[in-house]
Amino acid sequence: xxxxxxxxIVDDSAVARMLLKNTILDQQKNWKIFEASAADEAxxxxxxxxxxxxxxxxxxxxxxxxxxxxxxxxxxxxxxxxILTANVQTSFKEKVESHGIEFLEKPITDEIVKKIxxxxxx
Amino acid sequence: MFKINEIQExxxxxxxxxxxxxxxxxxxxxxxEEISLSVPSLKFTNEKEALSILKLEPEKELAYVSQxxxxxxxxxxxxxxxxxxxxxxxxxxxxxxxxxxxxMSSLGQEAISEIGNIILNACIASLANIxxxxxxxxxxxxxSCKGENLFKAKEKEIIKQKILIIFIDFKIEIKKIQGYVIxxxxxxxxxSFLDRLIKNLT
Numbered sequence: 001x002x003x004x005x006x007x008x009i010v011d012d013s014a015v016a017r018m019l020l021k022n023t024i025l026d027q028q029k030n031w032k033i034f035e036a037s038a039a040d041e042a043x044x045x046x047x048x049x050x051x052x053x054x055x056x057x058x059x060x061x062x063x064x065x066x067x068x069x070x071x072x073x074x075x076x077x078x079x080x081x082x083i084l085t086a087n088v089q090t091s092f093k094e095k096v097e098s099h100g101i102e103f104l105e106k107p108i109t110d111e112i113v114k115k116i117x118x119x120x121x122x
Numbered sequence: 123m124f125k126i127n128e129i130q131e132x133x134x135x136x137x138x139x140x141x142x143x144x145x146x147x148x149x150x151x152x153x154x155e156e157i158s159l160s161v162p163s164l165k166f167t168n169e170k171e172a173l174s175i176l177k178l179e180p181e182k183e184l185a186y187v188s189q190x191x192x193x194x195x196x197x198x199x200x201x202x203x204x205x206x207x208x209x210x211x212x213x214x215x216x217x218x219x220x221x222x223x224x225x226m227s228s229l230g231q232e233a234i235s236e237i238g239n240i241i242l243n244a245c246i247a248s249l250a251n252i253x254x255x256x257x258x259x260x261x262x263x264x265x266s267c268k269g270e271n272l273f274k275a276k277e278k279e280i281i282k283q284k285i286l287i288i289f290i291d292f293k294i295e296i297k298k299i300q301g302y303v304i305x306x307x308x309x310x311x312x313x314s315f316l317d318r319l320i321k322n323l324t
Contacts, residue, residue, distance in 0.1 A: 086243035107152040
């Protein structure tokens with residue numbers, strides 16, 4: 001039986017978190033999904049829990065997604081991350097990818113969630 | 123008064139067509155329904171005229187999401203606007219399968235904000251790609267008001283004199299939902315924005 005994975009969703013939109021969580025659980029019923037509405041909340045959760053992967057929004061109040069990525073890379077270098085954002089500008093995509101992070105475009109669809117699951121399973 | 127020539131207007135409409143097409147594609151992915159788009163309209167106007175241009179009734183309850191975007195060539199306030207009734211229909215299409223009816227009201231504003239975030243960013247991203255510029259945006263903000271108050275809350279910030287308002291309406295035919303994407307452009311930066319568009323589109 002496939003081992004359960006845990007994913008932390010970091011997004012200031014409750015609806016985006018709900019859609020992503022439900023769509024992941026539709027495809028992977030045993031996975032554990034945690035939520036944070038801001039970068040600070042995500043860092044506090046990372047102190048307490050281990051996650052296989054983080055899905056991080058970019059444009060959030062306070063610290064943005066890329067600033068959070070930089071902190072996590074230093075403190076938890078083995079943690080997989082993706083940036084999942086509505087900011088689909090080519091220059092921004094290139095900036096995210098230059099950090100060695102996968103860039104995924106909102107809206108959240110089954111295809112996007114399959115990509116997240118595949119990255120988590122790698 | 124600021125005027126734009128035929129070539130500038132053509133370039134602006136072409137850029138808006140491309141960007142709204144991208145926004146409609148994002149909306150289509152969200153709700154899996156076909157979306158039809160109008161031809162973009164450009165008007166130099168003020169707040170009083172804007173309502174009649176948009177054909178909005180003063181008493182109608184509206185819901186809209188607003189974000190400010192700032193780049194080297196483009197400074198704009200972008201709005202995604204619906205009647206309140208149509209916004210609720212859209213929320214049902216967007217998250218109806220994932221929530222219970224009793225949760226609809228509490229999550230409705232969040233849902234419209236997220237829809238606005240995705241559509242407005244898709245639209246601005248296309249413009250940023252044409253301009254070959256990086257444009258930063260604020261967090262989306264949700265507002266509801268009567269039609270007659272649409273621009274009043276923002277009067278001090280954006281509407282001092284004349285503005286260029288670009289709007290396009292889109293329809294989700296099967297559900298009879300109609301919405302508007304509105305870009306309010308600052309006239310001070312319009313010249314450099316248009317020059318850059320023409321340079322990069324031609």
